[in-house]
Amino acid sequence: MDQSIFRITKELSDLQRNSDLSLAVACRDIDVRNVKALIIGPHDTPYEFGFFEFLFKIGKDYPRKSPTVTAITTNGGRCRFNPNIYANGKVCLSILGTWRGERGEEWSAAQGLESILLSIQSLMSPNPYENEPGFEDANEPSDKRNQKNYIQKIRHETLRISVIQRLEEYLGIGPDGQALPQNNSKEEYDLDMDAIEDDRNVPFEPFKDLCKRRFLWYFDSYLEAVKKGKQEVQDGEPFARMPFEGPSNTMEGKFNYTELERRLHSIKRALDAETESWAAEGLVAKAKETTVAVNLQRQYEQVVESFRQSDLPHSVELLDGNPFVWILTYFGKPMTNLDGGLFKIRISFSPRFPEEQPRIRFETRLFHHRIASDGTPCYVPPTNRREDVKAHIEAVIDSLEEENPPYDPRTIVRPEAFKLYWGSEEDRKMYNRRLRRSVQQSVE
Incomplete structure (x- = not known):
């Protein structure tokens, strides 16, 4: 095997096995030299939980030379998301040779795809204004004002372009929430993607399911960002141009958080409707005895038997005999804050499982830092058991019962509960009281 191909394949495999919740990579099996990557914007930055996509083109001289990296999430070349991420897709980094750096910052064969992704992610800072050379220590009143304005418009466009436009395209709906005619949805970008399109010219969209599931995780955080934005700017207020922005390399527009909020709710309704549609599709698949239907039925029987043989009191049943909709009954773990609780959990499967992962929702309300307000668990x-339903059930239960979870802002799915859980001693007491109250209500 070509040494560069071997190296790329290993790096991709390592990244895909990694449990990092903010990075993802994918490529077509026929061409590992063209890699798509997704970076989810870091917490406490204007990029928070945005979906930013990049294209890596890796030459035969890799790893002696760095790949070429292009930002795809640019609103068709009209939006510069960072002083170092241009509207035309150029990414300025010393390790890519696209920016002059200090000695020791150049590319070396010891680096790889992950180091590039982490370097790009580091650009998505709480104050990206300072990323522009010459503005690192800007303390003039005008600079302070610009910093605030820059953060605000990045937050707005992160929501509008990287989240809302992306999800609307994935769901085939327009800004008004109505379904678009088939094959007539607007592309988010206009780049030459021939190298990673198959012979039928079907777009390679490896992150579609991931972004849909993460949208459900972060929906409450998106609404909080809208609320914060509304407090700082008025709808219709134009974006301020930064000193380092120039023609065709800027971020122009006007604020309209009211409109963004409406579109976020439209996307949420469309996702919920899509999940509901899987049940009807599943009954058709069951009647046709498709491979997925037979597989889910067999897995259901195995899980039922596993619960029967274990000491766990939990149980599972099919909704109306449909192997694509499972109802899990979870009993709270004794001697914990969940003790005495009784929770119904709905597990919905796509006829395209496991390519589309299951969507799980607590139908019984539970105030928990790993459960979104609509019941979606984080x-x-x-990664090596994504097709194993029992592994999904175990992972959900583990996330509920974990006694000493590490602090991880990538798991903020219910901001109010997360802040209390990781707050002061009094905050934690309040969290425990609200959790216990919801547990008691689960059996009332």
Whole structure:
């Protein structure tokens, strides 16, 4: 095997096995030299939980020479998301040779795809204004005002372009929430993607399911960002141009957080409707005895038997005999804050499982830092068992019962509960009281 191909394949495999919740990579099996990557914007930055996509083109001289990296999330070349990420897709980094750096910052064969992604992610800072050379220590009143304005418009466009436009395109709906005619949805970008399109010219969209599931995780955080934005700017107020922005390399527009909020709710309704549609599709698949239907039925029987043989009191049943909709009954773990609780959890499967992962929702309300307000749990199944339903169930239960979870802002799915859980001693007491109250209400 070509040494560069071997190196790329290993790096991709390592990244895909990694449990990092903010990075993802994918490529077509026929061409590992063209890699798509997704970076989810860091917490406490204007990029928070945005979906930013990049294209890596890797030459035969890799790893002696760095790949070429292009930002795809640019609103068709009209939006510069960072002083170092241009509207035309150029990414300015010393390790890519696209920016002059200090000695020791150049590319070396010891670096790889992950180091590039982490370097790009580091550009998505709480104050990206300072990323522009010459503005690192800007303390003039005008600079302070610009910093605030820059953060605000990045937050707005992160929501509008990287989240809302992306999800609307994935769901085939327009800004008004109505379904678009088939094959007539607007592309988010206009780049030459021939190298990673198949012979039928079908777009390669490896992150579609991931972004849909993460949208459900972060929906409450998006609404909080809208609320914060509304407090700082008025709808219709134009974006301020930064001193380092120039023609065709800027971020122009006007604020309209009211409109963004409406579109976020439209996307949420469309996702919920899509999940509901899987049940009807599943019954058709069951009647046709498709491979997925037979597989889910068999897995259901195995999970039922596993619960029967274990000491766990939990149970599972199919909704109306449909192998694509499972109802899990979870009993709270004794001697914990969940003790005495009784929770119904709906697990919905796509006829395209496991390519589309299951969507899980607590139908019984539970105030928990790993459960979104609509009941969506934040959990991560083992990457090598994504097709194993039992592994998903175990991962959900583990996330509920974890006694000493590490602080991880990538798991903020219910901001109010998360802040209390990781707050002061009094905050934690309040969290525990609200959790216990919801547990008691689960059996009333």
